[in-house]
Amino acid sequence: MVANMYKFSEYLRKRFGVRVYKVSIDAGFSCPNRDGSKSKDGCIYCDNRGFSFNSRIASLPIEEQIAKGIEFGKRRFKAQKFIVYFQAYTNTYAPLEVLKKKYDAIREFEDVVGLSIGTRPDCINGKILDLIESYAPDYEVWIEYGLQSIHNKTLEFVNRGHVYKDFLKAVNLTRERKNIKICVHVIIGLPHETKGDILKTAEVLGRLRLDGIKIHPIHIIKGTKLEEIYKKGQYKPLELDAYVNLAVGFLERVWSETVIQRITADCPREFLVAPMWIVDKNKALGKIEEKFLQMNTFQGRLYQERG
Numbered sequence: 261m262v263a264n265m266y267k268f269s270e271y272l273r274k275r276f277g278v279r280v281y282k283v284s285i286d287a288g289f290s291c292p293n294r295d296g297s298k299s300k301d302g303c304i305y306c307d308n309r310g311f312s313f314n315s316r317i318a319s320l321p322i323e324e325q326i327a328k329g330i331e332f333g334k335r336r337f338k339a340q341k342f343i344v345y346f347q348a349y350t351n352t353y354a355p356l357e358v359l360k361k362k363y364d365a366i367r368e369f370e371d372v373v374g375l376s377i378g379t380r381p382d383c384i385n386g387k388i389l390d391l392i393e394s395y396a397p398d399y400e401v402w403i404e405y406g407l408q409s410i411h412n413k414t415l416e417f418v419n420r421g422h423v424y425k426d427f428l429k430a431v432n433l434t435r436e437r438k439n440i441k442i443c444v445h446v447i448i449g450l451p452h453e454t455k456g457d458i459l460k461t462a463e464v465l466g467r468l469r470l471d472g473i474k475i476h477p478i479h480i481i482k483g484t485k486l487e488e489i490y491k492k493g494q495y496k497p498l499e500l501d502a503y504v505n506l507a508v509g510f511l512e513r514v515w516s517e518t519v520i521q522r523i524t525a526d527c528p529r530e531f532l533v534a535p536m537w538i539v540d541k542n543k544a545l546g547k548i549e550e551k552f553l554q555m556n557t558f559q560g561r562l563y564q565e566r567g
């Protein structure tokens with residue numbers, strides 16, 4: 261386990277007093293960056309099949325997915341409580357009544373203590389946030405915004421279909437509600453980003469003092485635009501050691517109270533093109549821990565309140 265950072269497992273144990281497992285589901289949403297509203301191509305690395313094995317059971321009703329996830333978490337991790345994570349695609353991209361119906365599925369499970377909703381920063385508004393906050397009296401409520409980088413040139417290259425300002429707007433709107441925790445997703449190793457660009461993302465996001473952050477190494481999934489770019493020899497993903505150095509540098513710049521929900525990636529081998537080290541999550545975590553110890557450093561060591 262990675263030392264010297266504020267791990268999600270530690271946060272959950274403090275918060276709930278028991279082991280909590282996050283159940284990822286695919287609630288059948290689409291994404292404006294794939295259905296043609298913004299673009300038909302999606303982000304160049306996007307293929308939600310690679311994001312979670314749960315996507316493979318996406319054809320099941322939401323309740324069944326949750327029940328299976330709970331059973332798995334109990335069996336494999338001896339978890340006692342659960343957070344339901346609406347993970348695949350854009351989970352606020354539907355009319356309010358449809359959203360409510362889907363989110364309400366969690367109410368059928370007494371061991372569920374949390375609701376976490378993954379979305380794009382340009383797919384949120386006050387009414388949706390009010391709906392999400394309405395679960396707060398009964399559940400811990402998180403919203404997870406996919407951002408990936410603060411640099412608009414990168415967002416454009418990867419075809420995100422939004423800019424950094426959209427993210428800031430979403431954060432401010434969310435913060436008007438006191439009971440929604442905010443997590444941001446970033447990717448380390450995006451095409452054309454320098455070490456300086458990546459650490460700048462860390463500094464700027466660090467200063468926002470968000471509740472949580474998920475950091476992923478970029479990985480190339482079969483059938484994506486990024487695979488084409490890679491096969492043409494126009495892009496090389498990071499080697500494990502380079503990723504480890506950047507991940508530690510990133511965490512040194514993040515506020516110490518921000519919970520690190522993720523620092524590696526999961527991708528089933530059959531969907532992965534490169535880099536193959538992604539499949540050995542424990543090795544990556546071990547190396548990050550080693551690096552922290554070697555450098556005698558910790559999350560937030562280089563955090564600065566002002567830029």
Ligand code: SF4
Nearest residue numbers: 291293302303306349
């Ligand atoms: S926003 Fe998410 S679901 Fe939509 S195209 Fe990008 S990665 Fe895929």
